[in-house]
Amino acid sequence: MGPGSKRLRVIVTRARGQLEPLARRIEGLGLEVVRCPLIELEPIGPEHVEVDGYDWVVVTSPFGARELLRRARGTLARVAAIGPGTAAVFVEAGVEPALVPAVSTQEGLLAELPRPAGRVLFAGAESARPLLAEELGADVVPLYRTSALRPDPPPEGDLVVLASASAAEAFAALGLTLPAVSIGPETTRAAEAAGVEVVAEAQTHDLDGLVDAVERQAN
Numbered sequence: 001m002g003p004g005s006k007r008l009r010v011i012v013t014r015a016r017g018q019l020e021p022l023a024r025r026i027e028g029l030g031l032e033v034v035r036c037p038l039i040e041l042e043p044i045g046p047e048h049v050e051v052d053g054y055d056w057v058v059v060t061s062p063f064g065a066r067e068l069l070r071r072a073r074g075t076l077a078r079v080a081a082i083g084p085g086t087a088a089v090f091v092e093a094g095v096e097p098a099l100v101p102a103v104s105t106q107e108g109l110l111a112e113l114p115r116p117a118g119r120v121l122f123a124g125a126e127s128a129r130p131l132l133a134e135e136l137g138a139d140v141v142p143l144y145r146t147s148a149l150r151p152d153p154p155p156e157g158d159l160v161v162l163a164s165a166s167a168a169e170a171f172a173a174l175g176l177t178l179p180a181v182s183i184g185p186e187t188t189r190a191a192e193a194a195g196v197e198v199v200a201e202a203q204t205h206d207l208d209g210l211v212d213a214v215e216r217q218a219n
Contacts, residue, residue: 007030007031007032008031008032008158008159008217008218009031009032009033009034009156009157009158009159010026010031010032010033010034010157010158010159010160010161010214010218011033011034011036011155011157011159011160011161011178012026012033012034012035012036012161013036013037013038013039013160013161013162013163013167013170013171014037014039014161014163014164014167015037015039015040015041015063016037016040017041018041018062018063018163019035019037021207022161022163022207022210022211023035025207025211026161026211026214029211029214029215029218031214031218034155034156034157036151036155037149038148038149038151038167038170038171038174039146039147039148039149039164039166039167039170040146040147040148040149041063041144041145041146042144042145042146042147043067043143043144044126044142044143044144044145045071045141045142045143045144046071046141047071048071048072048073049068049071049072049073049121049123049141049143050073050074051068051072051073051074051075051076051077051121052073052074052075053074053119054077054118054119054120054121054139055077055078055117055118055119055120056077056078056079056080056098056113056117056118056119056120056121056136057076057077057078057079057080057120057121057123058079058080058082058109058113058120058121058122058123058124058132058136058138059079059080059081059082059086059090059123059124060082060086060106060109060122060124060125060128060132061082061085061086061124061125061164062085062086062088062089063125063144064086064123064124064125064143064144065081065086065089065090066089067123067143067144068123068143069089069090069093069095071143076095078098078099079095079097079098079099080097080098080099080100080101080109080113081097081099081100082100082101082104082105082106082108082109083100083101083104083184083205083206084100084104084204084205084206084209085183085205085206085207086100087100088206099112099113103185104184104185104186104205105184105185105186105189106129106131106132106186107131108185109132110131110132110135110136113136117136119139120133120136120137120138120139121138121139121140121141122136122138122139122140122141123140123141123143124142124143124144125142125143125144125145125146125166126142126144126145126146127145127146127166128142146164146166148166148169148170148173149170150170150173150174151174154174154175154176155174155176157178158178158179159178159179159180159181159199159214159217159218160176160178160179160180160181160196161180161181161210161214162180162181162182162183162187162191162196162198163183163187163210164183164186164187165186165187165189165190165191166190167187168180168182168187168188168190168191168194168196169190169194171191171194171196172191172194172195172196173194177197178197179197179198179199179217180196180197180198180199181198181199181200181201181202181210181213181214181217182198182200182201182202182213183201183202183205183206183209183210184201184202184205184209185201185205188201199217200213200214200216200217201213
């Protein structure tokens with residue numbers, strides 16, 4: 001942006017409890033942030049999750065990782081985290097994931113998970129894609145429910161940041177025609193399937209990658 005040019009307005013759509021770290025990083029680039037949560041995450045399911053006896057525990061989101069760590073009873077054997085953002089939650093808690101696939105999708109995780117996988121627990125969103133659980137014959141424990149929010153009036157901006165497939169679908173439902181930056185392949189697929197134009201995808205599927213992708217669009 002040149003001198004005197006208008007600051008790019010970036011709409012951040014993460015859930016309230018997850019929004020601020022990303023918003024502040026984007027503001028640190030000198031951009032204007034429009035805070036507009038488009039999803040709400042509600043913990044559901046059992047108070048305790050027994051993890052003893054599983055050869056692998058598969059987790060596909062940072063929120064799911066936090067909920068699992070909070071409720072887990074027993075010893076986590078091998079953890080498969082779908083991407084670096086999910087893996088970081090485990091690392092911060094002192095649990096080193098045994099697998100973080102190069103491609104942050106369920107297909108990418110399946111491609112790298114050793115076979116036979118043995119007894120597998122899939123812990124995640126109630127609405128998670130069933131592919132991974134079905135392919136592995138995994139036990140499934142839903143840990144949270146994702147609900148779409150519809151702000152009135154809708155947000156105004158120049159670029160929208162989408163950090164989950166649920167946020168992508170919620171944004172598409174608003175009917176706005178804004179370019180989007182996506183955190184990774186799962187989110188890109190959901191956004192494009194819903195008619196959202198994705199102009200950039202984070203090279204690393206985490207907060208750093210999202211911020212870098214936004215910065216590239218702003219320059």
